Amino acid sequence: MLKYISAIAFILILILVFASPVQAATPRSTWVENEIYQYNHPFASQLPQELATKMQKMTVSPFAFYRGTAHIFYRDMHTLPNSGFVNSSTSAIWLEGDMHLQNLGGMRDSNDNNVFDTTDFDEAYLGPYVWDLRRMAVSILLTAKENGLSSSDAQDILRNFLDAYLNKMSDFKGTNDELSYRLESSNTNGVVKDLIQKASNNSRSSLLSNYTQLNKSNNRVFQTTSELQPVSNSTYSDIAGAMSSYITSIPSNKRYNDSYYTLKDIRLKLGSGTGNLGKYRYYLLIEGPSLAADDDRILEMKQEGSSAVAIAVPGLLPTSVYGNQEGSRVTIAMKAMLSNTDPLVGYTTVSSITFMLHEKSPYQVDFDYTLLTTKSKFMDAMGYVGKVVAKNHAISDKDYDAAIIPVSVDKEVTDIVSGNKAAFKDEIVNFAVDYATQVEYDHRSFVDAYNQGVTLY
Template identity: 50%
Template sequence: MKKIALLVASAVLAMHAHAASSRPSWVVNQVYTYNHQFAATNSADLATKMSTMAGSPFLFYRGTDHVFMQDMATLPASLYTSVQTGYTWLGGDTHIGNFGSNRDSSGTQVFAVGDFDEGYLGQYVWDLRRLAVSMILAGRENGIADADITTAINTMVGAYLDKMDAFKGTGDELTFQLKNGNTSGAVQDTISAGASDSRSSLLSKYTQLNGSARVFQTTSQLVPVSGATYTALVNSMSGYINSIAASKQYAASYYTVKDIRQKLGSGVGSLGKLRYYLLLEGPSSSTSDDVIVEMRQSVSGAVATINNGKLPASSYAYNEGNRVARTLKAQLINADVLAGYTSANGMAFFLHEKSPWQQDIDLAALSTAGKPNTAATYLGQALASAHALADQDYDATVVSYSIDKQVTDAVTSKSSFKSELANFAYDYATQVTLDWQAFVAAKNAGTPLY
């Protein structure tokens, strides 16, 4: 009887894992400490970041993955985890705004996870929790009732678990993709919107012809770099090219740098990290097929701060940009062949194509009750696909388990797990709102935030 009572008490604790509390000093210190590392090199983006995060609890949440992961280290764990599921290769910042569509290297437009900066090993439930909380915050911002948000969360979790169960023992994850033909609603719209884009429209947005040469435009968000920086970035290209598998490398002329700009104002959580756009020659000397590569500063991820050593630095050549690139390659089928890494000016960088066909899910389109629920199925399936691909199927020296099997075996009650996750998400959404209020008060008071 005592054992049963203990199990019941543990279940109640896990289902209501977080009693929200006011913690203004701690939150402000967390924001300052994380962002101060970028203050000397990119204070302009940090000012933008603070103003953006003050806009709403959801935007604050997007900019404070490091706070969320600190809480994951101290809050009660899910009942439905195991030692083995702790080796899931996470996205690490899996909120609803980090899903979208893109053209894979085979030319297929697919819907999938779309951000890899925080990639690291940890408990699969951390990605699910972060996604569920974001669904509450974004849903409330869109005027969706909590009852309908709960339905969507349950749908997302159910789709994730069902897909992991379907992957278990089959290898189906190696071919599963969300496309136009097996999706609907806002997700299908996201796929169609991305497929209708073109390279010419992307080049028109960011570049111009200067005589017979194509160069970047200069705007408030596309800023020329110093001569020293330009030279350092060009010199780093050899390291980048060598980071790409020989079988996926193009001719050397493809990577010829034609122009460089610093890109300001992109993203929320990544604001503060140096971001450059490099205009490359591409497959021919024609200006119509030039390629834009994004080169983004990479630092130790938020998951690593609470799970340090789980993913050995030797597995990503001691370069944080490689950790990001490896996460992308692990979690996607037919991944971007331009994904790679290098170092410049003593910093690590992740590089990938600024794709003409990349399209984020339009959160404003999820503004009526049924739409988030429809999208939730594909969010859960996309996350399951990412987790299941990035296990022993990708690199057994990093993850030696079949994660789809381990997760399926760990979740002994789908209904109880759904309740646990939803209860956690609502409790934590309340905490985020309190933290946001403390942040806004500190910002308005002139408290240094970076």
């Protein structure tokens, strides 16, 4: 069945291309209020305080709103015409799904390489490659404006991002270089190099001291804070009972001894991120490689629902690929788009809720776009971001699993854009300019509704 994905995808894209387009950027207050309510209301009964935090965070700026409303973006992708640079081979590739500047960061991979890469795959799904580019492009324009850069400078920065993406895809074409490609301190500069070095200077002991403490019996347990809350006995028992299926989800060649996964403590983690606020997120303290108290590991356990991308192309990724387990979908995507993936990544189900688990790494630091205070700093950083997105797309094609993506995405993208780079960049830039304006309208509508006490979840 999977070999027919591309053909089905192309038909879906043709439908999208000839769909009635949404009007150019315009206020749509009632529609925005309804979309936000419909998306968030299903979580209102489980963590209403987290949804209140989410709504407050989204009032801060258009970019903060954009981070929290990927579902609106993909509702629009369902109706807006698609790119003229998409064909059957490029209409169903692995997408990160929520490409924006704060889903990137410095990290250490499982081979101890300190790198700059993508940090979040909750919305990963199949779709046209341009959707990742569009979403990042809008993010670039919104954050550049927030940082005080002019519109013309922001568009130059965006074009540099697109050039870097296309050039790196062209480099990958006809080679296997993407399989070993990484951005390290040796081939980066500026804010990105500083970020990689900052992440590499972190330590496990500092992470453990931030979140845990030794009790009277000299056993390590979590601290209790406003963001780390104890769970009920029944929740603790349910999560403990789901650990065996989590361990089984890890490939046998990546699996440690059972004692490594011994559960020592659990906390409900509050206040993290924006888009996922309202979903359950737990920190799990496990034994790690020895009985010593200084090498314990922290797992982040995130509730996963269906990808927002699926709003635009429902069913494009067959549920058989991921066993109808959304945590498995995220796990597969992470392995597809990252090299030397965290060996603790896996998934489980607790009380019919699907979760993805991975290590809360001491060596991960989120990208801080507020440091991009000049055009040159922003240009430099977005060049590296373009390379990361290209690597994501190139490494996750037939190189990862030809049953899901049967083509060489780097070849297909390079060929379809070849000779038309200027037109391609113009198309993405024009989209991003219009859509960034739409986000600003939508944010204003949201803030007005929030201040008027409209029920938003």
